[in-house]
Amino acid sequence: MSTLITNVGELVTNAPPDRDPGLGPGGFAALTGAALVIEDGRVAWTGPAAQAPAADEAVDCGGCAVLPGFVDSHAHLVFAGERSAEFAARMAGTPYQAGGIRGTVAATRAAPDGVLRENLARLAREMLAQGTTTLECKSGYGLTVPDEARAVALAAEVTPEVTFLGAHVVPPGYEGDRAGYLDLVCGPMLSACAPQARWVDVFCERGAFDADEAAAVLAAGRAAGLLPRVHANQLGPGPGVQVAVAAGAAAADHCTYLSDADVDALASSGAPGSGTVATLLPGVEFSTRQPYPDARRLLAAGVTVALATDCNPGSCFTSSMPLCVALAVREMRMTTQEAVAAATAGGARALRRTDVGHLGVGARADLMLLDGPSHTYLAYRPGVPLVRAVWRAGQREF
Numbered sequence: 001m002s003t004l005i006t007n008v009g010e011l012v013t014n015a016p017p018d019r020d021p022g023l024g025p026g027g028f029a030a031l032t033g034a035a036l037v038i039e040d041g042r043v044a045w046t047g048p049a050a051q052a053p054a055a056d057e058a059v060d061c062g063g064c065a066v067l068p069g070f071v072d073s074h075a076h077l078v079f080a081g082e083r084s085a086e087f088a089a090r091m092a093g094t095p096y097q098a099g100g101i102r103g104t105v106a107a108t109r110a111a112p113d114g115v116l117r118e119n120l121a122r123l124a125r126e127m128l129a130q131g132t133t134t135l136e137c138k139s140g141y142g143l144t145v146p147d148e149a150r151a152v153a154l155a156a157e158v159t160p161e162v163t164f165l166g167a168h169v170v171p172p173g174y175e176g177d178r179a180g181y182l183d184l185v186c187g188p189m190l191s192a193c194a195p196q197a198r199w200v201d202v203f204c205e206r207g208a209f210d211a212d213e214a215a216a217v218l219a220a221g222r223a224a225g226l227l228p229r230v231h232a233n234q235l236g237p238g239p240g241v242q243v244a245v246a247a248g249a250a251a252a253d254h255c256t257y258l259s260d261a262d263v264d265a266l267a268s269s270g271a272p273g274s275g276t277v278a279t280l281l282p283g284v285e286f287s288t289r290q291p292y293p294d295a296r297r298l299l300a301a302g303v304t305v306a307l308a309t310d311c312n313p314g315s316c317f318t319s320s321m322p323l324c325v326a327l328a329v330r331e332m333r334m335t336t337q338e339a340v341a342a343a344t345a346g347g348a349r350a351l352r353r354t355d356v357g358h359l360g361v362g363a364r365a366d367l368m369l370l371d372g373p374s375h376t377y378l379a380y381r382p383g384v385p386l387v388r389a390v391w392r393a394g395q396r397e398f
């Protein structure tokens, strides 16, 4: 079964990962007046619409844009409850404290599997309807062995990109025994979670885990076969980025408060595919009124940048990659090409994936049809539901 997607006003293909640094900003590349053929769940052909080969069925895009599906490389979707009152208080002038996580931990532990599964499925559907075809999902609201094991098992039902985040915060009951909690995280909790996870993550921040603690968690995760990623430099300057680069992490996420040495470390961390991506989460700054990360500084230094939602009930409860693109353009001064590349190819690099984030021949056929002639509409028409159709692995899913 083959499908011809034709009469595409702008086909954003991005540079294939083996051609990085690519053809344009962040690897952005696009064709106009184009078509694409899907076969067996993969991109089989791209080129000028007039030269397109025959296919079993055809979809006429009417001059609208087609983009690779978004790759949202940072989300916390396994939780119960909500924290709108905390958000309202914050908007009224109460600063955000990482301790709010503990309320979600209590609600999540108390929730039956079915409630967590339904909430997760609803958020994953929300993401799909906004063009996200690959999502990463973390544990981190259980913080006991059985509750973390349950969280990674539920996450694995919706994505292969499952992250063990037992080191989210030190939970109630361990305030006087940080070492005891870390032993639990790096021992029985990791053993219970590693079989269903791909990644290990740690919240390296004042109020959460320090550099030595974070490095120990990542090393234990690596020894259990997991790949590291880090919550770094969100609330203030700190060691998170250096810990991430030293551990060979695929990504350092947040990167709001960076020193020159942090930027240098990211820039010299290795080629895309092996280095550490700076994943920026502008929905968090939008939702917490913190300063946005300095994307231009990172891009000027040659750092690979990704955009992700950080969808979670506390610091940022959006599932919308289009919103993140719009914020990146408006608030972080990324060009529309840079922002779209960061939300697709950048996210793929942050997950060390070469099959998604671009529409080169052989890529997984993950794509979205926009209600507009170009990718620019994502930032030009903020807040408007522009995603008209989504294919994942060649199947129309929205």
Ligand SMILES: [Zn+2]
Binding pocket: 074, 075, 076, 231, 310, 312
């Ligand atoms: Zn996060």
